[in-house]
Amino acid sequence: MTSAPTARRSIRRRPPIVFVALGVLGTLIFVVPLLGLLQKTPWSDLPELLTSDIVIDALRLSLISSVAATLIALVLGVPLAWLLARVDFPGRRLVRAVVTLPMVLPPVVGGAALLFALGRRGFVGGPIYDATGFVLPFSIWGVIVANTFVAMPFLVVTVEAAFVNLDQRFEGAAATLGASRLTVFRRVTLPMIAPSLAGGLVLTWARALGEFGATATFAGNLQGRTQTLPLAVFVSLESDRGAAIAISLVLVAISLVVLIGLRDRWWLRR
Amino acid sequence: MVFKRAMVSCCTAATLVLTVSCGSQSSDAGTEISGRVVVFAAASLTDVFDAMATAFEAEFPGADVQLNLAGSSTLREQILGGAPGDVFASADERNMGIVNSAGELESAPMIFARNSLQIAVPVSNPGEVTSLADLADDDLLIGICAEGVPCGDFARLVLDAAGVEASIDTNEGDVRALLTKIEANELDAGIVYTTDIESSSGVTGVNIPDEVNVEVEYPMAALAAAPNPVVAGAFVDFVLSPMGQDIVVAEGFDPR
Secondary structure, X not given: OOOHHHHHHHHOOOOOHHHHHHHHHHHHHHHHHHHHHHHOOOHHHHHXXXXXXXXXXXXXXXXXHHHHHHHHHHHHHHHHHHXXXXXXXXXXXXXXXXXXXXHOOOHHHHHHHHHXXXXXXXXXXXXXXXXXXXXXXXXXXXXXXXXXXXXXXXXXHHHHHHHHHOOHHHHHHHHHOOOOHHHHHHHHXXXXXXXXXXXXXXXXXXXXXXXXXXXXXXXXOOOOOOOOHHHHHHHHHHHOHHHHHHHHHXXXXXXXXXXXXXXXXHHOOO | OOEOOOOOHHHOOOOHHHHHHHHHHHHHOOOOOOEEEEEEEEHHHHHHHHHHHHHHHHHOOOEEEEEEEEOHHHHHHHHHOOOOOOEEEOOOHHHHHHHXXXXXXXXXXXXXXXXXXXXXXXXXXXXXXXXXXXXXXXXXXXXXXOOOOHHHHHHHHHHHHHOOOOOEEEEEOOHHHHHHHHHOOOOOEEEEEHHHHHHOOOEEEEOOOOOOXXXXXXXXXXXXXXXXXXXXHHHHHHHHOHHHHHHHHHOOXXXX
8 A cells, every 4th residue: 555656646647738729629629609608698598498398399309319329320230230240241241331331421411311211102012001091201201210320320330449459268158058049148148238338329319309400301390290409499599599598408408417427327337 | 600702902911990991991092892891691592692793793893892701690690790791691681670670771671582481391201291280290390490580481471371280300400401311301391481492403493372472572671881882782782683583483482
Protein backbone atom coordinates (compact mmCIF):
# COMPACT_ATOMS: atom_id res chain seq x y z
CA MET A 1 0.00 0.00 0.00
CA THR A 2 2.77 2.44 0.85
CA SER A 3 4.36 2.31 -2.55
CA ALA A 4 1.06 2.76 -4.35
CA PRO A 5 0.90 6.59 -4.20
CA THR A 6 4.37 6.88 -5.73
CA ALA A 7 3.45 4.63 -8.58
CA ARG A 8 0.18 6.44 -9.11
CA ARG A 9 1.92 9.80 -9.15
CA SER A 10 4.25 8.70 -11.92
CA ILE A 11 1.29 7.59 -14.04
CA ARG A 12 -0.92 10.56 -13.28
CA ARG A 13 1.29 13.27 -14.64
CA ARG A 14 -0.30 16.42 -15.91
CA PRO A 15 -1.82 15.71 -19.32
CA PRO A 16 -0.17 17.49 -22.28
CA ILE A 17 -1.60 20.98 -22.65
CA VAL A 18 -2.22 20.43 -26.38
CA PHE A 19 -4.42 17.44 -25.63
CA VAL A 20 -6.37 19.38 -23.03
CA ALA A 21 -6.89 22.31 -25.38
CA LEU A 22 -8.00 20.11 -28.27
CA GLY A 23 -10.11 17.97 -25.97
CA VAL A 24 -11.91 21.01 -24.59
CA LEU A 25 -12.46 22.26 -28.13
CA GLY A 26 -13.80 18.85 -29.10
CA THR A 27 -16.21 18.89 -26.17
CA LEU A 28 -17.39 22.38 -27.06
CA ILE A 29 -18.57 21.12 -30.46
CA PHE A 30 -21.22 19.14 -28.56
CA VAL A 31 -21.82 21.45 -25.62
CA VAL A 32 -22.33 24.73 -27.51
CA PRO A 33 -25.39 23.59 -29.55
CA LEU A 34 -26.95 22.22 -26.36
CA LEU A 35 -26.42 25.60 -24.68
CA GLY A 36 -28.08 27.23 -27.69
CA LEU A 37 -31.08 24.98 -27.13
CA LEU A 38 -31.21 25.81 -23.42
CA GLN A 39 -30.77 29.51 -24.05
CA LYS A 40 -33.78 29.61 -26.42
CA THR A 41 -35.94 27.48 -24.16
CA PRO A 42 -39.19 29.17 -23.07
CA TRP A 43 -38.83 27.94 -19.48
CA SER A 44 -42.06 29.43 -18.14
CA ASP A 45 -44.16 27.80 -20.88
CA LEU A 46 -42.33 24.50 -20.55
CA PRO A 47 -44.82 22.61 -18.32
CA GLU A 48 -47.67 23.51 -20.64
CA LEU A 49 -45.70 22.66 -23.79
CA LEU A 50 -44.53 19.32 -22.42
CA THR A 51 -48.00 18.17 -21.50
CA SER A 52 -49.56 19.07 -24.85
CA ASP A 53 -51.16 16.30 -26.92
CA ILE A 54 -48.52 16.43 -29.61
CA VAL A 55 -45.70 15.81 -27.10
CA ILE A 56 -47.50 13.06 -25.18
CA ASP A 57 -48.49 11.25 -28.40
CA ALA A 58 -45.00 11.54 -29.85
CA LEU A 59 -43.33 10.43 -26.62
CA ARG A 60 -45.52 7.33 -26.37
CA LEU A 61 -44.95 6.45 -30.01
CA SER A 62 -41.20 7.04 -29.77
CA LEU A 63 -40.82 4.83 -26.71
CA ILE A 64 -42.91 2.00 -28.18
CA SER A 65 -41.25 2.03 -31.58
CA SER A 66 -37.67 2.41 -30.35
CA VAL A 67 -38.03 -0.39 -27.79
CA ALA A 68 -39.75 -2.64 -30.35
CA ALA A 69 -36.99 -1.99 -32.88
CA THR A 70 -34.36 -2.78 -30.24
CA LEU A 71 -36.06 -6.09 -29.39
CA ILE A 72 -36.24 -7.06 -33.07
CA ALA A 73 -32.58 -6.14 -33.43
CA LEU A 74 -31.80 -8.34 -30.43
CA VAL A 75 -33.68 -11.38 -31.73
CA LEU A 76 -32.38 -11.11 -35.31
CA GLY A 77 -29.12 -9.28 -34.79
CA VAL A 78 -27.37 -11.55 -32.27
CA PRO A 79 -27.62 -14.73 -34.42
CA LEU A 80 -26.58 -12.68 -37.45
CA ALA A 81 -23.59 -11.28 -35.59
CA TRP A 82 -22.64 -14.80 -34.46
CA LEU A 83 -22.79 -16.11 -38.04
CA LEU A 84 -20.71 -13.20 -39.29
CA ALA A 85 -18.13 -13.75 -36.56
CA ARG A 86 -17.88 -17.52 -36.48
CA VAL A 87 -18.93 -19.04 -39.80
CA ASP A 88 -16.81 -18.51 -42.89
CA PHE A 89 -19.63 -18.75 -45.42
CA PRO A 90 -19.30 -17.56 -49.02
CA GLY A 91 -20.22 -13.91 -49.45
CA ARG A 92 -19.67 -13.14 -45.78
CA ARG A 93 -17.90 -9.86 -46.51
CA LEU A 94 -20.70 -8.78 -48.80
CA VAL A 95 -23.35 -9.65 -46.21
CA ARG A 96 -21.41 -7.75 -43.56
CA ALA A 97 -21.19 -4.71 -45.83
CA VAL A 98 -24.90 -4.81 -46.69
CA VAL A 99 -25.89 -5.18 -43.04
CA THR A 100 -23.82 -2.18 -41.99
CA LEU A 101 -24.80 -0.07 -45.00
CA PRO A 102 -27.58 1.82 -43.14
CA MET A 103 -24.90 3.29 -40.83
CA VAL A 104 -23.49 5.35 -43.68
CA LEU A 105 -26.52 5.62 -45.97
CA PRO A 106 -28.53 8.86 -45.67
CA PRO A 107 -31.63 7.70 -43.76
CA VAL A 108 -33.91 9.33 -46.32
CA VAL A 109 -32.43 6.99 -48.96
CA GLY A 110 -33.13 4.03 -46.69
CA GLY A 111 -36.69 5.25 -46.21
CA ALA A 112 -37.25 5.56 -49.95
CA ALA A 113 -35.78 2.08 -50.51
CA LEU A 114 -38.08 0.65 -47.84
CA LEU A 115 -41.03 2.37 -49.47
CA PHE A 116 -40.19 0.98 -52.89
CA ALA A 117 -39.77 -2.56 -51.52
CA LEU A 118 -42.34 -2.77 -48.73
CA GLY A 119 -44.94 -0.23 -49.88
CA ARG A 120 -48.22 -1.46 -51.27
CA ARG A 121 -46.75 -1.33 -54.79
CA GLY A 122 -43.39 -2.77 -53.75
CA PHE A 123 -42.21 -6.22 -54.79
CA VAL A 124 -42.59 -7.50 -51.22
CA GLY A 125 -45.31 -5.19 -49.94
CA GLY A 126 -47.42 -5.56 -53.10
CA PRO A 127 -48.27 -9.27 -52.78
CA ILE A 128 -48.94 -8.83 -49.05
CA TYR A 129 -51.28 -5.93 -49.76
CA ASP A 130 -53.10 -7.81 -52.50
CA ALA A 131 -53.55 -10.86 -50.28
CA THR A 132 -54.40 -9.23 -46.95
CA GLY A 133 -54.96 -5.51 -47.51
CA PHE A 134 -52.21 -4.79 -44.98
CA VAL A 135 -50.15 -1.67 -45.66
CA LEU A 136 -46.88 -1.23 -43.78
CA PRO A 137 -46.19 2.48 -44.46
CA PHE A 138 -48.24 5.11 -42.65
CA SER A 139 -48.64 2.80 -39.64
CA ILE A 140 -46.71 2.22 -36.39
CA TRP A 141 -45.37 -1.00 -37.97
CA GLY A 142 -43.79 1.16 -40.62
CA VAL A 143 -42.11 3.26 -37.92
CA ILE A 144 -40.76 0.13 -36.23
CA VAL A 145 -39.43 -1.24 -39.53
CA ALA A 146 -37.73 2.08 -40.36
CA ASN A 147 -36.23 2.24 -36.85
CA THR A 148 -34.97 -1.34 -37.09
CA PHE A 149 -33.47 -0.78 -40.53
CA VAL A 150 -31.48 2.22 -39.35
CA ALA A 151 -30.57 1.06 -35.82
CA MET A 152 -29.95 -2.70 -36.01
CA PRO A 153 -26.49 -2.36 -37.66
CA PHE A 154 -25.21 -0.81 -34.42
CA LEU A 155 -26.11 -3.98 -32.53
CA VAL A 156 -24.69 -6.32 -35.17
CA VAL A 157 -21.38 -4.45 -35.37
CA THR A 158 -20.94 -4.29 -31.59
CA VAL A 159 -21.89 -7.88 -30.90
CA GLU A 160 -19.94 -9.29 -33.85
CA ALA A 161 -16.79 -7.63 -32.51
CA ALA A 162 -17.46 -9.22 -29.12
CA PHE A 163 -17.85 -12.69 -30.66
CA VAL A 164 -14.62 -12.23 -32.62
CA ASN A 165 -12.68 -11.09 -29.55
CA LEU A 166 -14.08 -13.82 -27.31
CA ASP A 167 -11.51 -16.47 -26.39
CA GLN A 168 -13.08 -19.63 -27.81
CA ARG A 169 -11.14 -21.88 -25.39
CA PHE A 170 -13.72 -21.12 -22.67
CA GLU A 171 -16.48 -22.44 -24.90
CA GLY A 172 -14.28 -25.38 -25.84
CA ALA A 173 -13.69 -26.21 -22.19
CA ALA A 174 -17.41 -26.13 -21.42
CA ALA A 175 -18.13 -28.39 -24.38
CA THR A 176 -15.42 -30.82 -23.29
CA LEU A 177 -17.10 -31.00 -19.90
CA GLY A 178 -20.25 -32.18 -21.64
CA ALA A 179 -22.31 -29.02 -22.06
CA SER A 180 -24.59 -28.96 -25.09
CA ARG A 181 -24.08 -26.24 -27.71
CA LEU A 182 -27.11 -24.34 -26.48
CA THR A 183 -25.93 -24.57 -22.87
CA VAL A 184 -22.47 -23.34 -23.85
CA PHE A 185 -24.00 -20.38 -25.67
CA ARG A 186 -26.38 -19.57 -22.83
CA ARG A 187 -24.03 -20.15 -19.87
CA VAL A 188 -20.62 -19.23 -21.29
CA THR A 189 -20.81 -17.20 -24.50
CA LEU A 190 -23.69 -14.87 -23.62
CA PRO A 191 -22.39 -13.88 -20.17
CA MET A 192 -18.97 -13.18 -21.65
CA ILE A 193 -20.32 -10.85 -24.35
CA ALA A 194 -22.92 -9.30 -22.01
CA PRO A 195 -21.18 -5.92 -21.68
CA SER A 196 -20.89 -5.56 -25.47
CA LEU A 197 -24.44 -6.75 -25.94
CA ALA A 198 -25.73 -4.22 -23.45
CA GLY A 199 -23.68 -1.47 -25.06
CA GLY A 200 -24.96 -2.47 -28.49
CA LEU A 201 -28.54 -2.48 -27.29
CA VAL A 202 -28.17 1.02 -25.84
CA LEU A 203 -26.63 2.33 -29.05
CA THR A 204 -29.36 0.67 -31.10
CA TRP A 205 -32.09 2.05 -28.92
CA ALA A 206 -30.60 5.56 -28.93
CA ARG A 207 -30.29 5.52 -32.70
CA ALA A 208 -33.88 4.32 -33.06
CA LEU A 209 -35.13 7.02 -30.69
CA GLY A 210 -33.47 9.75 -32.77
CA GLU A 211 -34.47 8.29 -36.14
CA PHE A 212 -35.98 10.86 -38.45
CA GLY A 213 -35.24 10.55 -42.17
CA ALA A 214 -36.23 6.94 -42.84
CA THR A 215 -39.32 7.26 -40.67
CA ALA A 216 -40.51 10.43 -42.40
CA THR A 217 -39.92 8.94 -45.84
CA PHE A 218 -41.25 5.45 -45.23
CA ALA A 219 -43.83 5.76 -42.46
CA GLY A 220 -45.07 9.30 -43.02
CA ASN A 221 -46.00 11.77 -40.33
CA LEU A 222 -49.30 11.63 -38.48
CA GLN A 223 -49.77 12.64 -34.88
CA GLY A 224 -50.63 9.64 -32.70
CA ARG A 225 -49.87 7.09 -35.42
CA THR A 226 -46.43 7.70 -36.96
CA GLN A 227 -45.26 11.03 -35.55
CA THR A 228 -42.31 10.24 -33.28
CA LEU A 229 -40.46 12.87 -31.21
CA PRO A 230 -37.98 13.81 -33.98
CA LEU A 231 -40.83 14.24 -36.48
CA ALA A 232 -42.75 16.32 -33.96
CA VAL A 233 -39.68 18.57 -33.62
CA PHE A 234 -39.47 18.96 -37.38
CA VAL A 235 -43.14 19.83 -37.76
CA SER A 236 -43.09 22.21 -34.78
CA LEU A 237 -40.03 24.06 -36.09
CA GLU A 238 -42.26 25.34 -38.90
CA SER A 239 -45.18 26.40 -36.74
CA ASP A 240 -44.20 26.71 -33.08
CA ARG A 241 -40.53 27.03 -32.22
CA GLY A 242 -41.16 26.91 -28.47
CA ALA A 243 -42.80 23.51 -28.79
CA ALA A 244 -39.97 22.30 -31.03
CA ILE A 245 -37.39 23.26 -28.40
CA ALA A 246 -39.42 21.68 -25.62
CA ILE A 247 -39.62 18.38 -27.51
CA SER A 248 -35.91 18.55 -28.29
CA LEU A 249 -35.22 18.94 -24.57
CA VAL A 250 -37.25 15.80 -23.87
CA LEU A 251 -35.15 13.90 -26.41
CA VAL A 252 -31.90 15.25 -24.99
CA ALA A 253 -32.97 14.48 -21.42
CA ILE A 254 -34.08 10.90 -22.10
CA SER A 255 -30.99 10.15 -24.15
CA LEU A 256 -28.57 11.66 -21.63
CA VAL A 257 -30.10 9.82 -18.70
CA VAL A 258 -29.97 6.49 -20.50
CA LEU A 259 -26.52 6.99 -22.00
CA ILE A 260 -24.97 8.10 -18.71
CA GLY A 261 -26.75 5.45 -16.66
CA LEU A 262 -26.19 2.45 -18.88
CA ARG A 263 -22.89 3.36 -20.45
CA ASP A 264 -21.03 3.70 -17.20
CA ARG A 265 -22.63 0.63 -15.73
CA TRP A 266 -22.32 -1.83 -18.56
CA TRP A 267 -20.28 -0.62 -21.38
CA LEU A 268 -16.97 0.74 -20.19
CA ARG A 269 -16.54 -1.36 -17.05
CA ARG A 270 -15.76 -4.82 -18.23
CA MET B 1 -26.57 26.99 -49.19
CA VAL B 2 -26.64 25.98 -52.83
CA PHE B 3 -24.93 28.51 -55.00
CA LYS B 4 -25.46 27.80 -58.66
CA ARG B 5 -23.45 29.06 -61.62
CA ALA B 6 -19.80 30.00 -61.78
CA MET B 7 -18.56 33.17 -60.18
CA VAL B 8 -17.65 36.14 -62.38
CA SER B 9 -14.10 36.22 -63.71
CA CYS B 10 -12.75 38.93 -61.44
CA CYS B 11 -13.62 36.85 -58.40
CA THR B 12 -13.10 33.31 -59.63
CA ALA B 13 -10.46 32.33 -57.13
CA ALA B 14 -11.60 34.59 -54.31
CA THR B 15 -13.45 33.61 -51.18
CA LEU B 16 -17.10 34.35 -50.58
CA VAL B 17 -16.27 37.50 -48.63
CA LEU B 18 -14.02 38.76 -51.38
CA THR B 19 -16.63 38.06 -54.04
CA VAL B 20 -19.22 40.04 -52.16
CA SER B 21 -16.94 43.04 -51.84
CA CYS B 22 -16.07 42.62 -55.49
CA GLY B 23 -19.77 42.85 -56.36
CA SER B 24 -20.23 46.06 -54.41
CA GLN B 25 -17.28 47.67 -56.15
CA SER B 26 -18.78 47.04 -59.56
CA SER B 27 -22.10 48.53 -58.45
CA ASP B 28 -20.34 51.58 -57.05
CA ALA B 29 -18.91 52.20 -60.49
CA GLY B 30 -22.25 53.45 -61.79
CA THR B 31 -25.64 52.26 -62.93
CA GLU B 32 -24.21 49.61 -65.22
CA ILE B 33 -25.96 46.24 -64.81
CA SER B 34 -23.04 43.97 -64.06
CA GLY B 35 -21.54 41.88 -61.33
CA ARG B 36 -22.89 39.15 -59.17
CA VAL B 37 -26.44 39.08 -57.84
CA VAL B 38 -27.43 36.47 -55.27
CA VAL B 39 -31.10 35.48 -55.44
CA PHE B 40 -32.64 33.67 -52.45
CA ALA B 41 -35.52 31.74 -54.01
CA ALA B 42 -38.01 29.20 -52.65
CA ALA B 43 -37.21 25.63 -53.71
CA SER B 44 -40.53 25.36 -55.55
CA LEU B 45 -39.35 28.19 -57.84
CA THR B 46 -36.24 26.28 -58.96
CA ASP B 47 -37.28 25.80 -62.59
CA VAL B 48 -38.63 29.35 -63.00
CA PHE B 49 -35.53 30.98 -61.58
CA ASP B 50 -33.13 28.75 -63.48
CA ALA B 51 -34.78 29.96 -66.69
CA MET B 52 -35.00 33.51 -65.35
CA ALA B 53 -31.28 33.60 -64.52
CA THR B 54 -30.32 32.38 -67.99
CA ALA B 55 -32.53 34.99 -69.67
CA PHE B 56 -31.29 37.79 -67.37
CA GLU B 57 -27.66 36.96 -68.09
CA ALA B 58 -28.40 36.91 -71.82
CA GLU B 59 -29.99 40.36 -71.50
CA PHE B 60 -27.16 41.78 -69.36
CA PRO B 61 -23.96 39.91 -70.31
CA GLY B 62 -22.00 41.51 -67.45
CA ALA B 63 -24.37 40.14 -64.82
CA ASP B 64 -24.03 36.85 -63.00
CA VAL B 65 -27.03 35.39 -61.20
CA GLN B 66 -26.44 32.95 -58.36
CA LEU B 67 -29.38 31.08 -56.88
CA ASN B 68 -29.61 30.06 -53.23
CA LEU B 69 -32.51 27.60 -53.19
CA ALA B 70 -34.20 26.37 -50.00
CA GLY B 71 -37.57 26.31 -48.27
CA SER B 72 -38.99 29.81 -47.77
CA SER B 73 -38.74 29.56 -44.00
CA THR B 74 -35.09 28.49 -44.20
CA LEU B 75 -34.32 31.43 -46.52
CA ARG B 76 -36.11 33.74 -44.11
CA GLU B 77 -33.90 32.56 -41.24
CA GLN B 78 -30.77 32.95 -43.40
CA ILE B 79 -31.70 36.54 -44.31
CA LEU B 80 -32.55 37.44 -40.71
CA GLY B 81 -29.23 35.86 -39.72
CA GLY B 82 -27.36 38.23 -42.03
CA ALA B 83 -26.65 36.05 -45.07
CA PRO B 84 -25.45 38.23 -47.98
CA GLY B 85 -28.33 38.10 -50.48
CA ASP B 86 -29.57 40.64 -53.02
CA VAL B 87 -33.09 39.42 -53.79
CA PHE B 88 -35.65 37.31 -51.90
CA ALA B 89 -38.41 35.39 -53.69
CA SER B 90 -40.74 33.57 -51.30
CA ALA B 91 -43.35 30.87 -51.91
CA ASP B 92 -45.73 32.56 -49.49
CA GLU B 93 -46.51 35.99 -48.10
CA ARG B 94 -46.02 34.97 -44.48
CA ASN B 95 -42.26 34.51 -44.69
CA MET B 96 -41.89 37.63 -46.86
CA GLY B 97 -43.93 39.51 -44.26
CA ILE B 98 -41.60 38.47 -41.45
CA VAL B 99 -38.55 39.62 -43.43
CA ASN B 100 -40.37 42.87 -44.23
CA SER B 101 -41.26 43.53 -40.57
CA ALA B 102 -37.60 43.04 -39.67
CA GLY B 103 -36.74 45.95 -41.98
CA GLU B 104 -34.71 43.75 -44.31
CA LEU B 105 -36.47 44.76 -47.56
CA GLU B 106 -35.29 47.56 -49.85
CA SER B 107 -38.80 48.15 -51.23
CA ALA B 108 -42.31 46.78 -50.88
CA PRO B 109 -42.65 43.16 -52.04
CA MET B 110 -44.20 42.67 -55.50
CA ILE B 111 -46.31 39.70 -56.58
CA PHE B 112 -44.59 38.13 -59.62
CA ALA B 113 -46.42 34.82 -60.03
CA ARG B 114 -49.57 33.03 -58.96
CA ASN B 115 -50.44 29.41 -58.43
CA SER B 116 -53.38 27.32 -57.29
CA LEU B 117 -53.91 23.92 -55.72
CA GLN B 118 -55.06 20.65 -57.23
CA ILE B 119 -55.58 17.14 -55.99
CA ALA B 120 -52.78 14.91 -57.24
CA VAL B 121 -53.54 11.23 -57.78
CA PRO B 122 -51.38 8.44 -59.24
CA VAL B 123 -51.89 8.13 -63.01
CA SER B 124 -53.89 4.93 -62.49
CA ASN B 125 -56.00 6.68 -59.81
CA PRO B 126 -56.43 3.53 -57.68
CA GLY B 127 -58.64 5.31 -55.16
CA GLU B 128 -60.97 6.61 -57.90
CA VAL B 129 -60.69 10.12 -56.48
CA THR B 130 -62.77 12.64 -58.41
CA SER B 131 -63.40 15.45 -55.92
CA LEU B 132 -62.33 16.95 -52.60
CA ALA B 133 -65.12 15.05 -50.86
CA ASP B 134 -63.36 11.77 -51.67
CA LEU B 135 -60.50 12.81 -49.39
CA ALA B 136 -62.78 12.10 -46.42
CA ASP B 137 -62.80 8.39 -47.32
CA ASP B 138 -61.14 6.56 -44.44
CA ASP B 139 -60.20 3.61 -46.67
CA LEU B 140 -57.97 5.75 -48.88
CA LEU B 141 -54.41 6.76 -48.07
CA ILE B 142 -54.39 10.55 -48.12
CA GLY B 143 -51.44 12.92 -47.63
CA ILE B 144 -51.06 16.68 -47.40
CA CYS B 145 -48.19 18.94 -46.38
CA ALA B 146 -47.60 19.60 -42.69
CA GLU B 147 -48.96 22.64 -40.89
CA GLY B 148 -46.63 25.63 -41.14
CA VAL B 149 -45.33 24.49 -44.54
CA PRO B 150 -46.97 26.77 -47.15
CA CYS B 151 -48.56 23.94 -49.16
CA GLY B 152 -49.93 22.47 -45.93
CA ASP B 153 -51.48 25.71 -44.74
CA PHE B 154 -53.06 26.29 -48.17
CA ALA B 155 -54.41 22.72 -48.31
CA ARG B 156 -56.08 23.19 -44.92
CA LEU B 157 -57.67 26.45 -46.14
CA VAL B 158 -59.08 24.62 -49.16
CA LEU B 159 -60.42 21.70 -47.09
CA ASP B 160 -62.02 24.12 -44.60
CA ALA B 161 -63.60 26.13 -47.39
CA ALA B 162 -65.02 22.95 -48.92
CA GLY B 163 -66.18 21.70 -45.52
CA VAL B 164 -64.33 18.43 -46.01
CA GLU B 165 -63.01 16.56 -42.97
CA ALA B 166 -60.14 14.84 -44.76
CA SER B 167 -58.94 11.47 -43.47
CA ILE B 168 -55.24 12.36 -43.44
CA ASP B 169 -52.70 9.54 -43.21
CA THR B 170 -49.54 11.62 -43.36
CA ASN B 171 -48.43 15.26 -43.07
CA GLU B 172 -45.37 15.58 -45.28
CA GLY B 173 -42.53 18.01 -44.60
CA ASP B 174 -42.54 19.49 -48.09
CA VAL B 175 -44.47 19.25 -51.32
CA ARG B 176 -41.76 17.24 -53.12
CA ALA B 177 -41.87 14.49 -50.46
CA LEU B 178 -45.65 14.36 -50.79
CA LEU B 179 -45.48 14.20 -54.57
CA THR B 180 -42.92 11.37 -54.44
CA LYS B 181 -45.27 9.19 -52.39
CA ILE B 182 -48.17 9.83 -54.76
CA GLU B 183 -45.96 9.14 -57.79
CA ALA B 184 -44.88 5.86 -56.16
CA ASN B 185 -48.55 4.95 -55.82
CA GLU B 186 -48.21 4.64 -52.05
CA LEU B 187 -50.79 7.36 -51.44
CA ASP B 188 -54.14 7.55 -53.20
CA ALA B 189 -54.30 11.33 -53.24
CA GLY B 190 -52.76 14.53 -51.92
CA ILE B 191 -53.16 18.27 -52.30
CA VAL B 192 -50.29 19.95 -54.17
CA TYR B 193 -49.66 22.98 -56.38
CA THR B 194 -51.00 23.00 -59.94
CA THR B 195 -47.44 23.55 -61.18
CA ASP B 196 -46.27 20.36 -59.42
CA ILE B 197 -48.78 18.30 -61.35
CA GLU B 198 -47.72 19.85 -64.64
CA SER B 199 -44.05 19.09 -63.95
CA SER B 200 -44.60 15.49 -62.81
CA SER B 201 -45.23 12.59 -65.17
CA GLY B 202 -46.29 10.19 -62.41
CA VAL B 203 -49.43 11.99 -61.25
CA THR B 204 -52.56 13.45 -62.76
CA GLY B 205 -54.56 16.34 -61.39
CA VAL B 206 -58.13 16.45 -60.13
CA ASN B 207 -59.51 19.95 -60.25
CA ILE B 208 -60.45 21.91 -57.14
CA PRO B 209 -63.36 24.32 -57.85
CA ASP B 210 -62.37 28.02 -57.97
CA GLU B 211 -64.81 28.97 -55.22
CA VAL B 212 -62.93 26.89 -52.61
CA ASN B 213 -59.45 27.06 -54.15
CA VAL B 214 -56.81 29.48 -52.88
CA GLU B 215 -54.86 31.90 -55.00
CA VAL B 216 -51.25 31.40 -54.03
CA GLU B 217 -49.22 34.58 -54.54
CA TYR B 218 -45.44 34.61 -54.84
CA PRO B 219 -43.85 37.88 -53.63
CA MET B 220 -40.31 39.08 -54.28
CA ALA B 221 -38.25 42.09 -53.26
CA ALA B 222 -34.71 43.44 -53.28
CA LEU B 223 -33.05 43.17 -49.87
CA ALA B 224 -32.02 46.26 -47.91
CA ALA B 225 -28.56 44.85 -47.26
CA ALA B 226 -28.03 43.82 -50.89
CA PRO B 227 -24.31 43.86 -51.73
CA ASN B 228 -25.26 44.71 -55.32
CA PRO B 229 -28.41 46.87 -55.10
CA VAL B 230 -28.39 48.08 -58.71
CA VAL B 231 -28.48 44.60 -60.19
CA ALA B 232 -30.85 43.46 -57.44
CA GLY B 233 -33.36 46.11 -58.55
CA ALA B 234 -32.77 45.26 -62.20
CA PHE B 235 -33.43 41.57 -61.53
CA VAL B 236 -36.73 42.29 -59.78
CA ASP B 237 -37.75 44.59 -62.66
CA PHE B 238 -36.80 41.88 -65.13
CA VAL B 239 -38.98 39.24 -63.46
CA LEU B 240 -41.92 41.67 -63.49
CA SER B 241 -41.31 42.69 -67.13
CA PRO B 242 -43.19 41.06 -70.04
CA MET B 243 -40.11 38.98 -70.82
CA GLY B 244 -39.90 37.67 -67.23
CA GLN B 245 -43.62 37.07 -67.07
CA ASP B 246 -43.40 34.95 -70.23
CA ILE B 247 -40.98 32.68 -68.35
CA VAL B 248 -43.33 32.56 -65.35
CA VAL B 249 -46.16 31.42 -67.63
CA ALA B 250 -43.95 28.97 -69.53
CA GLU B 251 -43.17 27.23 -66.23
CA GLY B 252 -46.85 26.71 -65.49
CA PHE B 253 -47.52 29.60 -63.10
CA ASP B 254 -50.12 32.30 -63.62
CA PRO B 255 -48.67 35.77 -64.31
CA ARG B 256 -48.85 38.63 -61.81
